Every structure is written in structure tokens, then in C-alpha cells.
Amino acid sequence: MEVKGRTRSTTVQISEDEMDLRRGPWTVDEDFTLINYIANHGEGRWNSLARCAGLKRTGKSCRLRWLNYLRPDVRRGNITLEEQLMILDLHSRWGNRWSKIAQHLPGRTDNEIKNYWRTRVQKHAKQLKCDVNSKQFKDTMRYLWMPRLVERIQAAATAPTSTSTVQAGAINGTSSIGSATSSITSTNTNHHLINNNNLDIHAGQMVLPPAGFNNIGQRDFGGTAQITPSYTPENSSTGASSSDSYGAPQISPVSDLTDYYNIPVCNNPSQDYFPVGYPDQSLTSPSGNYFNTGLLGLQAMEQSNQWALDGADTSDNLWNVEDTWFLQQQLNNMNSL
DNA sequence: AAGTCTCGCAACCGCAGGAGT
DNA sequence: TACTCCTGCGGTTGCGAGACT
Numbered sequence: 001m002e003v004k005g006r007t008r009s010t011t012v013q014i015s016e017d018e019m020d021l022r023r024g025p026w027t028v029d030e031d032f033t034l035i036n037y038i039a040n041h042g043e044g045r046w047n048s049l050a051r052c053a054g055l056k057r058t059g060k061s062c063r064l065r066w067l068n069y070l071r072p073d074v075r076r077g078n079i080t081l082e083e084q085l086m087i088l089d090l091h092s093r094w095g096n097r098w099s100k101i102a103q104h105l106p107g108r109t110d111n112e113i114k115n116y117w118r119t120r121v122q123k124h125a126k127q128l129k130c131d132v133n134s135k136q137f138k139d140t141m142r143y144l145w146m147p148r149l150v151e152r153i154q155a156a157a158t159a160p161t162s163t164s165t166v167q168a169g170a171i172n173g174t175s176s177i178g179s180a181t182s183s184i185t186s187t188n189t190n191h192h193l194i195n196n197n198n199l200d201i202h203a204g205q206m207v208l209p210p211a212g213f214n215n216i217g218q219r220d221f222g223g224t225a226q227i228t229p230s231y232t233p234e235n236s237s238t239g240a241s242s243s244d245s246y247g248a249p250q251i252s253p254v255s256d257l258t259d260y261y262n263i264p265v266c267n268n269p270s271q272d273y274f275p276v277g278y279p280d281q282s283l284t285s286p287s288g289n290y291f292n293t294g295l296l297g298l299q300a301m302e303q304s305n306q307w308a309l310d311g312a313d314t315s316d317n318l319w320n321v322e323d324t325w326f327l328q329q330q331l332n333n334m335n336s337l
Numbered sequence: 338a339a340g341t342c343t344c345g346c347a348a349c350c351g352c353a354g355g356a357g358t
Numbered sequence: 359t360a361c362t363c364c365t366g367c368g369g370t371t372g373c374g375a376g377a378c379t
Contacts, residue, residue, distance in 0.1 A: 023348085023349075024347095024348075024349090025347075025348080026347090026348090060349090060350095061348075061349080064347085064348065064349085065347090065348085068347075068348085069347075069348095111346085111347075111348085112346085115345070115346060115347085116345095118345095119344070119345055119346085120345095123344090
């Protein structure tokens with residue numbers, strides 16, 4: 001017998017025994033049955049489990065339902081800033097290895113991370129007219145988006161009483177990203193992730209951006225934050241308590257890269273960088289540290305637009321002319337490298 | 338109020354690899 | 359070794375809900 005697959009135009013061969021197999025959304029009764037069975041017999045052997053439990057589902061379907069939805073430690077709700085940062089970083093290293101990435105995000109499933117990537121990150125890439133796999137988009141993530149996330153996490157940690165929608169609670173507990181030399185605590189100090197002047201983000205990978213990223217730093221916005229990224233999830237303690245961010249303040253799903261939407265980042269996915277449209281003014285900062293300069297520039301821009309930490313969807317906000325020019329210049333200088 | 342569009346999520350699929358026989 | 363079955367992974371997409379017109 002041939003039956004149309006749920007989402008495919010192709011047909012699938014099923015046996016007579018499988019004719020009455022259910023597909024589609026799970027009912028409460030089915031959930032209850034599966035939970036009870038696993039509670040009594042444990043998980044695994046999914047095909048026989050499905051049969052023995054009396055579920056008219058395939059083993060695969062039962063497994064998926066359990067792992068992605070019914071498992072007690074499944075964590076639901078918006079992806080936190082920390083989690084976003086980790087996803088971006090791990091994806092930059094491992095690509096679409098969702099299950100591997102999920103192992104570093106306790107309570108998050110590969111499916112959820114995959115969905116996050118497709119619905120958020122790829123959307124941003126599309127809006128930036130970038131190919132999500134292009135070097136330019138990856139650099140934009142690494143040098144703009146990720147530092148921005150770090151900045152927001154840091155701000156949230158150092159201003160726990162802020163009215164920000166991103167508060168210290170988002171990084172409370174034992175969850176951590178980075179080296180095991182320190183840990184995030186709820187005291188807002190010594191966060192290894194957001195440790196002032198020594199932010200570990202990614203050993204040797206997120207250390208310094210291309211020189212072009214320094215340009216914005218020529219604007220004197222002041223501030224003291226310095227970031228020296230070098231974290232390695234391999235030696236990080238990802239053992240966040242499953243409840244450490246339950247109920248934690250959540251962020252807008254599009255609150256990050258959208259900050260840069262109005263910048264013509266790239267128009268041709270096939271090219272690494274868009275053509276230089278501005279004179280090359282590679283004004284390397286004395287420190288050569290983008291995170292000490294460019295990021296603050298961005299921060300200042302955001303503040304000037306009252307974007308900083310408001311947690312709102314900023315996609316509709318517009319850069320002022322000057323700020324737009326500076327960011328364009330920064331990005332353009334990447335192109336000239 | 339009704340119709341349309343957009344978005345996010347849940348669940349499907351095919352495939353690959355491991356385990357067992 | 360070859361075959362079958364099971365499990366897990368990554369890609370894809372239908373559907374419901376909310377936003378928009």
C-alpha cells in the first residue's frame with residue numbers, strides 16, 4: 001500500500017500492519033501513555049516500546065516525541081542570550097551538527113536549536129542579503145553579533161536592577177560558556193563569560209576581528225569594557241542546572257542582529273565582501289582591540305537610539321545617518337582586507 | 338470583521354551507521 | 359561477510375497562532 005508522506009510528495013511503502021499507524025500531532029492521551037510506559041519500563045527499543053505501550057505510532061515518532069517534548073528535563077521557552085551566544089559560537093565551529101551543539105545546551109534539543117537557527121539566524125542572513133554560510137555573514141556574527149550578545153550579557157550582569165528585559169537572572173546558576181577557570185555566578189562578578197577585561201569567548205578564534213573593524217573605535221565613546229575572547233566549550237562546564245534559566249528574563253527573538261539590519265552588508269552572496277563604497281580609512285586603534293573600541297561604538301550608537309538593553313524588537317529602528325555611515329565604513333573595511 | 342500573510346514549532350522524511358544475527 | 363533491524367541525525371514542511379491589511 002502506498003500512502004502519501006506528511007510533508008513529501010513522494011510516497012512511502014508501508015505494510016498492512018502499519019496501515020493504522022497514527023501520524024501528526026500527538027494527543028494528550030498518547031502523551032500520557034508514552035510517559036507512563038517510559039516511567040515504568042524506561043526508554044529505548046522504540047519500536048517495541050511503541051507496540052508494547054499500545055501506541056499506534058512508529059518507534060521513531062515515539063522517540064522524537066519523548067526526546068523533543070515529553071522528557072522531563074526538556075527546557076522550553078525562548079533561547080537566552082547565553083544560549084544564543086553558545087549556539088552561534090558552536091555553529092561557527094561545527095556547522096549544522098545540531099545534536100552536538102545541543103549537548104552543550106542542557107535541556108535544549110537539537111530540533112529546537114535547529115529551528116532557532118533556521119528561523120532566526122537564517123532570517124537575519126536573508127534580511128542582510130547574505131548567504132548564511134558566507135564568510136561575510138560569519139564575520140558579521142563573530143565580530144558584531146556575538147560581541148553584542150556578550151555586551152548585553154555583561155550589561156545585564158552588571159546592572160541587575162536595570163529595567164532591562166535581560167537581567168542577571170539570565171546568567172545565574174552554574175551555566176557557563178568558556179573555560180573552567182571561573183564560573184558565572186549570581187553575584188555579578190567574576191563571570192568568566194563576561195569578565196571585564198578578560199572575556200573568554202573562543203580560544204584563538206574570536207580574538208580579534210579584521211583590522212577594518214577598528215574604525216568605529218575612533219569615535220570617542222568612552223567606556224572601559226574590554227573583551228579578549230577565548231573560550232572553549234570543550235573545557236567549559238556546561239552543566240547548567242536545568243532550572244537556572246527557567247523563568248529567566250527572555251529576550252526578543254530578533255533583538256540582536258536586527259540592530260544592524262539597515263546596513264547594506266552584502267548584496268551578493270557569492271562574494272565574500274561587498275564592494276568598497278567608502279574610502280578606506282583604516283584607523284587602527286592604538287590597542288588594536290575591536291572589542292575595546294568598535295563594540296563601544298556600536299553600544300554608543302544603540303544608546304543614542306535608545307536601543308541598548310531595551311529588549312525590544314529593534315528591527316524597525318533606524319540608524320541615524322552618522323551612525324549608519326560609521327558602521328558601513330567598518331564593514332566596508334572588512335571588504336578591503 | 339474577515340481575509341491574507343508571516344512566523345515558529347512540531348513532526349515527518351530519508352539516510353547513515355552501529356548492533357545483532 | 360552479508361543482511362536486517364534499530365537508532366540517531368539533519369533537512370524539510372504543514373499547521374496553528376498571531377500580526378497585518
